[in-house]
């Protein structure tokens with residue numbers, strides 16, 4: 125396989141000089157326990173696959189994109205209790221990474237950045253506001269699991285937000301050898317002791333292992349590789365459209381000022 129010019133890990137200087145990207149894509153994952161049956165790298169595997177596959181589709185459609193290496197750590201401040209080697213990247217460190225990526229790109233005349241987020245506890249919005257103000261670049265965020273909502277709604281039966289039917293299906297499609305399906309716990313949730321926390325609009329982090337004893341949130345038992353493939357292909361196509369649209373934007377097209 126020759127080097128893919130849209131994947132920075134593989135692209136050489138010649139390729140990038142000959143066809144300069146206008147949009148950089150930064151996939152951002154997390155390294156954390158995912159019930160008993162999925163690897164700690166689940167979010168990294170998923171978001172890297174989606175970024176590179178969407179990059180391929182965007183490249184075929186004439187988009188000038190480059191996919192940066194995936195940031196492997198995410199915000200796991202609430203997931204260090206009772207776990208073994210989950211890694212937490214705090215907000216100050218995440219902002220420092222994002223800021224230096226933005227500094228590096230704008231120095232080399234890439235003034236558009238798409239963050240492809242693969243982990244629910246990563247919150248980028250205030251950081252994006254700060255980075256845009258400082259560097260004047262267009263920074264766009266997409267949370268992976270929000271893509272292709274119709275396909276998601278008609279494909280998956282059980283709700284959840286971590287190592288659930290959705291994530292297990294993706295991994296059965298992407299990395300079946302890493303899924304120990306018969307080891308999966310039920311992904312149950314222990315209810316809050318402070319009942320008012322259930323009211324709409326109220327948020328506090330879940331102390332993870334107290335609330336989700338097997339670390340999963342959602343019943344994975346109905347997961348299949350076919351479900352994972354169905355959603356992933358729709359979501360990846362949507363991500364590719366976003367990349368093409370951003371890479372073609374011109375100064376003056378709002379909000380790219």
Ligand SMILES: [Zn+2]
Nearest residue numbers: 166167287291
């Ligand atoms: Zn995950």
